[in-house]
Amino acid sequence: MNRREFVRWSGLGMMSLLLSGCGILGTSAGAAGEEVQKNSVSGGNKMKIVVINSSPHARDESTSIYLSDRFSAGAVSAGHQVFTFDGANEETHPCRGCDICHMNGPCVFSDAIENKLMPELLSADMIVLVTPLYYYGMSAQLKTVIDRFYSRTGMLHGKKSMLIATAYDSADWTMTALSEHYATLVRYMDWVDVGQVLGIGCGSRSLVEKSSFGEQAYNIGANL
Template identity: 40%
Template sequence: MNRRDFLKRSLMATAVGGLLLSGAASSLSEARGAEPDKEKKMKILVLTGSPREHGNSNTLADHFIKGAQEAGHDVFRFDAAQKSVHPCIACNSCGMDGPCVFDDDDFSLVREHIVPADLVAFVTPMYYFGISAQLKAVIDRFYAINGSIHTPKQAVLLMTYANNSRRDESPMLTHYEVLLDYLGWTDAGRIVAPGVWTEGSIRNTPFPEKAHRLGKGLRLQGERSL
C-alpha cells in the first residue's frame, strides 16, 4: 500500500469512528435527557375543603390541577367535603405515627398519598375567618402520621373569601405558615382570592389563570424553572 492509499484509508476510518462516537454521544445525551424529565415528575396531593362542588375555591383547584397535569405531574385530589373523615379525638392511640382508631373512613386515602407526595396543596374557602371544617378535620388527622410526614415537601395554599381585608386573611395565612414550619415543608406559592362570595364569581377574575400557571410552573425542590 502506498502512502496516499494509507492516508486515505486512515482518514476514512477516523471519519467513520467520529460518526460512531457522535452517534453514541447523541444516544447517551438523549438517554440522559430523558432521565431528568422522569426525575422532575412530581407526586401532588390536592386537599380541598369546600362543600360546594363548583365553588370558588374548587374552581381554583380545577385550574391548578390542569396546569400541574399539563406539566406532567401526577395529581391525586381529595375533596374532604365529599368524603367521610372523622375528627381527631386526641386519644393518642396512634402514638403520632401509627394506626388510627378510625380505620373505616376515607382518611386512609390521604395517608396513602401524602407520605410519598412531593407537594401538598391546601385549597379552602374562608369560613368564619378560618379554614373550612372539612379541611381542618383532615389536617387534624395528620397527627396519626406525624412521624411519616416530617420529610422535605413543598406546599401551596389556594384560598378564597368574600370581602377584601388583609386583616381577615391573616389568621389563615398564619396557620398555613406555622403548619409548614412545624412539618419542615417549603412554601411553593399562594393564591389568595378576595371579593368572591357567590358561587362562580371567581370566573370573572384573573385568579383561575394564576392557579393554572402556579400548577404548570411547579418544580421539584432545588430545580430551577427554565
C-alpha cells in the same frame, strides 16, 4: 347590632367589594414573594401532588374548588400526577387525641382519611390545602383532615405545600389569620411553601371565574 346598623355595615361592605374588585387585592406568590419560576420547585422532575379540597358546595358552584381545578390542570399539563381528595364529602372523623397511633399510625378510625388519603399523602411530594374562608379561618372540613395528620406527623414532614383559599370579603386583612395559621403549619411540618393563592372578593362562582386568580393558580401548577 340592630337592623339599621346591619344595613349600614352591609352597604359599606358591598361598596368596598365593588370598589376593590375581585382579584385586585389577592396574592399569588412563591415562598420568596415572587411568582414560581419554571421547574424551580420540581427541578424538572415529575412530582406526585395531593390536593385536599374542603368546600361543602357543589363542584360547579364552589369558588375554592374552581381554583383547585385550575391549579391541577396546570400541574397535569406540566406532567405532574395529581390526586384529589374531597375532604367535605368523604367519610371522615376528627382526631380524638387518644394517641393510640403514637404519631406513627395507624389511626383508630378506618375511614377515608386513613384508607384513601393517607397512603397518597405519605408518597406525595407536595400537599395542596384548599379551603373557603369561614370566620377568617379554614373550614372545619379541612381542619379535620389536618388534625388527622397527627397519626403520621414525622412521615409527613419535609414535603412541599401550597394554600388555595377564597373569600367573599375583600379587605386587605381578610386572609391574614388563615395565612399566618398556614405559615405556622409549614414551619411545624418542615414543609417548603410553594405559594398561596388567596382569592379575596370572590363571593360567587362567576366572580372568581372573572378574576385573575384562576390564571394565577394554573400558572403555579404549570411552572412547578
